[in-house]
Amino acid sequence: MNLTDNEIAKEAEYLQKELTRHNYKYHLLDDPEISDAEYDRMMSRLLSIEEKHPLLSTPDSPTKRVGAPPLESFETALHSVPMLSLDNGFKESDIIDFHNRISKLLKTDDILYTVEPKLDGVAVELKYENGMLTLATTRGDGITGEVITDNARTIRSVPLALSPDADAIVPSLLEVRGEVIINRTDFEKLNKKRLNLEKDIFANPRNAAAGSLRQLNSRVTAARPLEIFIYGTGLVTGIDYASHCEMFHSLKKFGFRINPLIKEKISIDEVFANYRELEKSRDDLPYEIDGMVIKVDSLKYQHELGVKKRSPRWAMAYKFPAVQESTKINDIIVQVGRTGILTPVALLEPVSIGGVTVSRATLHNEDEIEKKDIRIGDNVLVVRAGDVIPKVVKVIKSKRTGAEKSFSMPETCPVCSGGLRRIKGEAALKCINASCPAQLKRRINHFVSRAGFDIDGLGTKLVGKLVDSSLVHSFADIFSLKKEELSAMDRMADKSAANIVKAVEKSNSISLPRFIFALGIDHTGESAASLIAEKFHLLDNIKAADLEAFAGIDGIGPKTAAAVHAFFSSPENILIIDQMLENGVNIEVSKKRDGGDSKKELRGKRFVLTGRMELLTRSQAKKMLENAGAKVASSVSSKTDFLVAGEAAGSKLTKAQTLGITIIDEHALAALLKKYS
Ligand code: IVH
Numbered sequence: 001m002n003l004t005d006n007e008i009a010k011e012a013e014y015l016q017k018e019l020t021r022h023n024y025k026y027h028l029l030d031d032p033e034i035s036d037a038e039y040d041r042m043m044s045r046l047l048s049i050e051e052k053h054p055l056l057s058t059p060d061s062p063t064k065r066v067g068a069p070p071l072e073s074f075e076t077a078l079h080s081v082p083m084l085s086l087d088n089g090f091k092e093s094d095i096i097d098f099h100n101r102i103s104k105l106l107k108t109d110d111i112l113y114t115v116e117p118k119l120d121g122v123a124v125e126l127k128y129e130n131g132m133l134t135l136a137t138t139r140g141d142g143i144t145g146e147v148i149t150d151n152a153r154t155i156r157s158v159p160l161a162l163s164p165d166a167d168a169i170v171p172s173l174l175e176v177r178g179e180v181i182i183n184r185t186d187f188e189k190l191n192k193k194r195l196n197l198e199k200d201i202f203a204n205p206r207n208a209a210a211g212s213l214r215q216l217n218s219r220v221t222a223a224r225p226l227e228i229f230i231y232g233t234g235l236v237t238g239i240d241y242a243s244h245c246e247m248f249h250s251l252k253k254f255g256f257r258i259n260p261l262i263k264e265k266i267s268i269d270e271v272f273a274n275y276r277e278l279e280k281s282r283d284d285l286p287y288e289i290d291g292m293v294i295k296v297d298s299l300k301y302q303h304e305l306g307v308k309k310r311s312p313r314w315a316m317a318y319k320f321p322a323v324q325e326s327t328k329i330n331d332i333i334v335q336v337g338r339t340g341i342l343t344p345v346a347l348l349e350p351v352s353i354g355g356v357t358v359s360r361a362t363l364h365n366e367d368e369i370e371k372k373d374i375r376i377g378d379n380v381l382v383v384r385a386g387d388v389i390p391k392v393v394k395v396i397k398s399k400r401t402g403a404e405k406s407f408s409m410p411e412t413c414p415v416c417s418g419g420l421r422r423i424k425g426e427a428a429l430k431c432i433n434a435s436c437p438a439q440l441k442r443r444i445n446h447f448v449s450r451a452g453f454d455i456d457g458l459g460t461k462l463v464g465k466l467v468d469s470s471l472v473h474s475f476a477d478i479f480s481l482k483k484e485e486l487s488a489m490d491r492m493a494d495k496s497a498a499n500i501v502k503a504v505e506k507s508n509s510i511s512l513p514r515f516i517f518a519l520g521i522d523h524t525g526e527s528a529a530s531l532i533a534e535k536f537h538l539l540d541n542i543k544a545a546d547l548e549a550f551a552g553i554d555g556i557g558p559k560t561a562a563a564v565h566a567f568f569s570s571p572e573n574i575l576i577i578d579q580m581l582e583n584g585v586n587i588e589v590s591k592k593r594d595g596g597d598s599k600k601e602l603r604g605k606r607f608v609l610t611g612r613m614e615l616l617t618r619s620q621a622k623k624m625l626e627n628a629g630a631k632v633a634s635s636v637s638s639k640t641d642f643l644v645a646g647e648a649a650g651s652k653l654t655k656a657q658t659l660g661i662t663i664i665d666e667h668a669l670a671a672l673l674k675k676y677s
Helices: 005-027 036-052 062-066 092-106 149-153 184-196 205-213 218-222 244-253 268-284 299-305 366-372 437-448 460-468 483-487 494-506 512-518 526-536 539-544 547-551 558-569 571-582 596-600 618-627 651-659 666-676
Strands: 076-078 113-119 122-129 132-138 144-146 173-182 226-237 263-266 289-296 315-319 323-336 341-353 356-362 379-384 391-395 420-422 429-431 509-511 586-588 606-610 631-633 642-645 662-664
Touching: 005 036, 005 062, 036 062, 062 218, 092 268, 092 289, 092 299, 092 315, 113 226, 113 244, 113 268, 113 315, 122 205, 122 226, 132 144, 132 149, 149 205, 149 218, 173 184, 173 205, 184 205, 205 218, 205 226, 226 244, 244 263, 244 299, 263 268, 268 289, 289 299, 323 437, 341 379, 356 379, 356 391, 366 391, 437 460, 437 512, 483 494, 509 512, 512 526, 512 539, 512 586, 526 539, 526 547, 526 558, 539 558, 547 558, 558 571, 606 618, 606 651, 618 631, 618 666, 642 651, 642 666, 651 662, 662 666
Parallel strands: 509 586, 606 631, 606 642, 642 662
Antiparallel strands: 076 144, 113 263, 113 289, 122 132, 122 173, 173 226, 289 315, 323 341, 323 379, 341 356, 341 429, 379 391, 420 429
16 A cells, blocks of 8 residues: 555654653653553654655654764763762761851751752753754763763653643753663663673673763664653753752653652751661662752752852762771782783672672772781771772771781783883883783773774684784784684684674774774873874874874873873884784874865864854755765854854854854855855
């Protein structure tokens, strides 16, 4: 049966509405109406309709939750209102001091508080323009965050559009803030899956949430069990709230997920009772929390109190005490990390601390062991605080028998027997052999990982075998692996060997930022790698750059600059890079963003379009700009080159003016397009 266009449009609309409703019922109300299989069937039907009829694929369609094509790097965006941090209190007196402090400032002690669990996840901001989700950012440094819109869209409890059922008028601009988390059981399932796939496991749900959110490929994020709770707002135009809890009620109606444990308008005495209750229920909650957040409920009072540089005066985190237990140190071993640093680790008599079995604790370095006088056989107090790796707080000296043995760091690397070096100004010892297998295996795992060369089929186990069997001594050797060598390895079928060679070939072309990231240089993550690539454009320019050139890049700190410069100054490293290139690695040339001839044209320039246009529709303008090699972003940031302001341009125009960005009208845009496309 052939459906008419109109019937297809109606079906798409029906499926979009139904999927949105079922999603809400499942993730916000915890009350599903249909089975997962039914949901998946409806989703795949809608996907196939939208694929054939792209016009029906609206920005708020639930199909947008499956992820978008991968990005090369993250853009950044300024927060309209800085995303602040919270002052921490640990004891009752810290909170009483807080209450007294603000009572004095407000000249009344009649203050009501709203208290919330302090969720242990990742802070994000979601921006809704005229009811539609248009931008999602991480907290970043509080002033500027990374744009993670495609990733946020995959989180089922993030509304793609504000709920039309809200009885309030949809605000023209609504920025909300919240914490992205992973539930404990989902976290365990995720790690189990990763173990089976021989991938590194996440240390805790918070790291898993952070790692999942910072994926350049949103399809990876879509497969991660992320959830969100909203706890505040940024810039809002069109609604005025009188209190923090009124804001929660309103946000709930717009379809946001609000934590059910929030207690509204309570006195300071009730705060303490609630804190004790929350602490008791902590281990029964499906997600991890590390304390309570206390906020002055009246927004008038909040404004009166104002903010300090990094935190508001009207809120405080009341942290739970870290959980401590005593146990015995059975032995002390030394681990060698990817960067060669030696870390002494205490092997403990397993002990349950706050519901988690702990059998190892870091001892940091030799100085720490000496300072605390830690010996093998000692009874010690061990602390586990949220995401922190368990550590030894102190030795219970009264329990010493005299049989304890003191420990000293080895003279040579415990893995390769190579020489060690003490890092200047630090207590850490480092193995100086860059081909030390301990470092090499980790370095290569990082090198071939998804954010690096992304080589399929080269899992942790295989990398271990390749290094152990001396087939791989350096990054370069990966690209000269032969099928015959591989199939001669233990339990390696011919077909698998051929597949690996194919996968290596398939991945040997790489962008400059990914290449830099893959090298695993100290202090150099994806965003630093992107900044370096953007600045230097070509590998040869990086090799020739001096320390000042790296240190002068906005967003690159002194440690990163020094590490990158040292890396590219090492003849051994240059040799390996040259061998890689000889072995077929191809570094794609990235587009230049500024400088030189590119100033005269549109290639690489970043545009933001805002306001009403008359000559062109926005989508036409966008297409033409993209055809001319320009990029069109949805939000203004310091990286924007031009803001095209139509009639009635609003907050984007103001922001562009504050940032000193070139502002043009659509006539000037048309002239530019004519000249350069
Ligand atoms: S309010 C100005 N509420 O804690 C107010 N933060 O240390 C700042 N967090 O970056 C945030 N649960 O990631 C607030 N109920 C809650 C929270 C919460 C967790 C995190 C958030 C923030 C950090 C501040």
